[in-house]
């Protein structure tokens with residue numbers, strides 16, 4: 298039994314579409330393998346002790362919530378980048394994903410400074426990108442299905458690794474064919490919904506990395522679970538994306 302320590306950043310601000318459901322999936326899937334997930338909320342003004350988390354999680358939020366937390370988050374830039382450099386896993390969704398890049402320019406022109414973990418920049422466009430999404434994650438030999446709703450267009454730097462290639466839907470910016478970003482054991486994505494119930498392989502990938510951090514070694518193999526229901530949910534989502542995924 299290993300205790301996996303999770304730092305949940307700004308849980309009361311960034312939880313659009315019940316993004317905290319991703320934590321519920323991680324907790325359950327860890328427990329089914331005999332591991333204990335301990336979740337600590339880290340919000341405005343709270344200490345973030347170096348090395349104290351195996352996995353960091355940040356959900357999505359609208360511009361207003363992003364404005365409320367962005368100064369505090371910017372003050373944690375070194376701590377979060379050091380955590381990922383040190384092998385901690387990280388999952389960031391939508392509004393959180395945007396602010397873990399270099400910054401997000403709102404429609405008003407205001408720039409919310411990010412922390413520069415992900416090599417990208419985001420600028421709000423006029424039309425929101427809303428709809429079901431399907432991704433091909435060739436690096437894992439898997440697909441990811443989900444739902445997106447964002448005004449921000451995120452441009453990855455040349456050579457940056459996306460989470461996946463867009464099969465259907467908008468993705469980062471509606472034109473590059475990229476969705477999300479990966480750096481080390483960190484994954485950022487626009488997919489809400491939450492993401493992990495219908496893409497449990499990604500939850501297991503994150504848990505495997507977090508276990509590696511917790512035990513001071515490589516990512517750990519996890520025994521497979523019976524994921525029939527999850528696979529059915531994924532397939533419904535994937536079909537919806539193929540039939541009516543967003544496009545301009």
Ligand code: GLN
Nearest residue numbers: 357358360391392448449
């Ligand atoms: N405010 C951001 C956007 O609209 C993020 C929205 C979200 O988290 N759904 O681009």
